[in-house]
Amino acid sequence: MSSLGEGALADEEVETAGDATDGGEGGPDGDARGVDDGAGSTDGDASEPGRDSGPTADPTLAVRGLAVRYGETVALDGVDLAVGHGEFVAVVGPSGCGKSTLLRVLSGLEEGFEGDAAVDGTDVREGGSDDVGMVFQEPRLLPWDDVRGNVAVGLPVGVDRDDPAARDRVDDLIETVGLDGFAESRPGELSGGMAQRVALARGLAYDPAVLLLDEPFSALDRLTKHEQQDHLLDVWADRGTTVALVTHDVEEAAYLADCVVVLGGQPGTVEAVVDVDADRPRDRTDEELLAARREITDALGL
Amino acid sequence: MATTRETERTGIEAAAGVLPDADRFRWLLGLVVPAAIVVAWHLLVATGVFAAHQLPAPLRVVETLYGLGASGELWGHVAITVQRVFLGALLGTSVGVLLGTLTGLYGLADDLLDPLLQSLKNIPSLAWVPLFLLWFGIGEGAKVLLIAVGAFFPVYLNLSTGIGNVSEELLEVAEVYELGRFESLRRVVFPAAVPSLLVGIRGGVGLAWMFVVAAELIAASEGIGFLLSDGRVLARPDIIVGSILLFAFFGNLSDLAVKEVKNRVVAR
Numbered sequence: 001m002s003s004l005g006e007g008a009l010a011d012e013e014v015e016t017a018g019d020a021t022d023g024g025e026g027g028p029d030g031d032a033r034g035v036d037d038g039a040g041s042t043d044g045d046a047s048e049p050g051r052d053s054g055p056t057a058d059p060t061l062a063v064r065g066l067a068v069r070y071g072e073t074v075a076l077d078g079v080d081l082a083v084g085h086g087e088f089v090a091v092v093g094p095s096g097c098g099k100s101t102l103l104r105v106l107s108g109l110e111e112g113f114e115g116d117a118a119v120d121g122t123d124v125r126e127g128g129s130d131d132v133g134m135v136f137q138e139p140r141l142l143p144w145d146d147v148r149g150n151v152a153v154g155l156p157v158g159v160d161r162d163d164p165a166a167r168d169r170v171d172d173l174i175e176t177v178g179l180d181g182f183a184e185s186r187p188g189e190l191s192g193g194m195a196q197r198v199a200l201a202r203g204l205a206y207d208p209a210v211l212l213l214d215e216p217f218s219a220l221d222r223l224t225k226h227e228q229q230d231h232l233l234d235v236w237a238d239r240g241t242t243v244a245l246v247t248h249d250v251e252e253a254a255y256l257a258d259c260v261v262v263l264g265g266q267p268g269t270v271e272a273v274v275d276v277d278a279d280r281p282r283d284r285t286d287e288e289l290l291a292a293r294r295e296i297t298d299a300l301g302l
Numbered sequence: 303m304a305t306t307r308e309t310e311r312t313g314i315e316a317a318a319g320v321l322p323d324a325d326r327f328r329w330l331l332g333l334v335v336p337a338a339i340v341v342a343w344h345l346l347v348a349t350g351v352f353a354a355h356q357l358p359a360p361l362r363v364v365e366t367l368y369g370l371g372a373s374g375e376l377w378g379h380v381a382i383t384v385q386r387v388f389l390g391a392l393l394g395t396s397v398g399v400l401l402g403t404l405t406g407l408y409g410l411a412d413d414l415l416d417p418l419l420q421s422l423k424n425i426p427s428l429a430w431v432p433l434f435l436l437w438f439g440i441g442e443g444a445k446v447l448l449i450a451v452g453a454f455f456p457v458y459l460n461l462s463t464g465i466g467n468v469s470e471e472l473l474e475v476a477e478v479y480e481l482g483r484f485e486s487l488r489r490v491v492f493p494a495a496v497p498s499l500l501v502g503i504r505g506g507v508g509l510a511w512m513f514v515v516a517a518e519l520i521a522a523s524e525g526i527g528f529l530l531s532d533g534r535v536l537a538r539p540d541i542i543v544g545s546i547l548l549f550a551f552f553g554n555l556s557d558l559a560v561k562e563v564k565n566r567v568v569a570r
Binding site: 153 | 474493
């Protein structure tokens with residue numbers, strides 16, 4: 001728990017979550033639910049669909065009986081997951097439990113898997129992943145292009161990157177991730193944390209219906225991490241994006257997510273689903289967050 | 303303690319200030335040995351260790367080249383050779399880019415073409431000459447084609463490998479952000495393969511100079527290679543050595559040019 005810059009950050013949170021929560025005192029509807037063996041699934045029955053999902057019954061992300069094998073190794077086995085529209089779900093678990101594999105399946109990068117994985121009712125193998133953006137664990141920037149060009153890679157299909165509006169948007173995003181002044185720098189000139197933020201801006205530029213984030217803040221110092229977490233919450237609230245965030249940081253998971261899916265074991269299975277009911281805007285020291293963290297930590301078996 | 307650190311820093315700064323200057327003239331060291339060889343060469347001929355009809359004195363070579371240049375004869379030879387190398391390298395590079403892209407991008411094309419091309423590349427340049435003479439006569443076409451064969455392989459091999467080795471991670475980025483076939487080629491695959499392509503072109507231009515000698519030695523009435531064989535026929539070692547020096551000069555010049563382009567593009 002950091003006391004570093006808490007005050008300043010809390011201010012931002014207020015603005016942030018102001019729009020995030022629409023009415024309901026429970027924060028954005030906790031309808032993300034790992035429909036699994038129910039091992040650690042805490043309170044909260046599957047509540048009704050989220051704030052603006054309308055009448056659709058389909059969860060935005062629907063995973064059923066997912067199993068992924070790499071040769072002899074089974075990365076994931078029997079994973080079920082349902083994330084409602086506009087939901088923020090965090091996936092935590094020890095290294096090698098298949099967290100990243102889960103995101104790869106959802107982003108359409110993993111072809112050979114068993115079970116079902118669908119986005120908005122469309123199988124990811126049949127184009128369901130088209131409107132899914134992904135921020136990889138590594139920055140994966142184009143080394144020959146500058147920051148602006150790299151962020152522009154994320155611009156949606158059909159947007160001309162030389163269009164003034166698109167350029168402004170890219171520059172805004174560069175500023176949002178705190179890299180103004182570096183638009184013309186090349187990835188080789190950036191630190192690891194800066195490169196990670198360029199990758200984040202690229203993911204945000206895509207403005208997808210579903211944003212998958214694979215430990216996007218892992219290389220950031222604590223203060224920057226908190227800033228970027230709050231920016232992410234801003235964007236989430238603003239765009240109504242459904243977010244799935246993989247992290248090994250329990251504090252981060254509890255602070256950001258409506259619902260935390262704990263993966264564990266080898267092969268990875270859903271160990272528990274922990275709802276985080278704390279009101280938004282959240283305070284990082286909120287009792288409920290602390291309770292949620294304890295619950296997640298227990299589920300991890302730490 | 304503080305003083306020591308202070309001194310150290312000043313020392314480092316001083317060193318940093320001096321080194322770039324020293325580095326700037328460092329390339330001059332590369333001229334020392336060649337200069338010594340020329341001096342030794344001159345002395346060995348002047349003292350009669352080598353007979354002048356076998357190895358001419360350095361100055362004699364310079365005189366001969368100057369004479370050829372002054373009479374205008376030299377420029378015709380140089381121009382036609384440079385033209386052949388240029389056209390041959392251009393043709394070979396173009397076909398290399400085409401086939402390299404094809405095999406780099408499509409597994410089927412690679413399976414079909416690569417084994418054949420890999421084995422053809424091991425055929426020595428001179429082995430092609432009789433066949434090319436038979437097919438294309440002794441005209442310019444045969445020479446340019448022969449040079450193109452030489453320039454083709456390095457370009458093809460490097461580009462094909464370069465495209466095939468584009469980082470899987472970056473391709474996944476292109477896939478996730480739905481760049482589409484054309485955009486991912488333009489933004490990711492080709493830029494990633496540019497360094498390999500330039501390495502290939504550099505090798506290709508080098509081989510073009512080797513192949514032009516093969517072409518001109520055997521069937522030509524002008525060109526630096528012709529000058530070379532003419533020197534042998536006329537028993538003029540000064541012309542032979544002069545021609546070799548010309549090849550060295552132009553070969554280096556073109557290599558430097560390609561290297562410069564490569565440095566600019568890649569270091570961007």
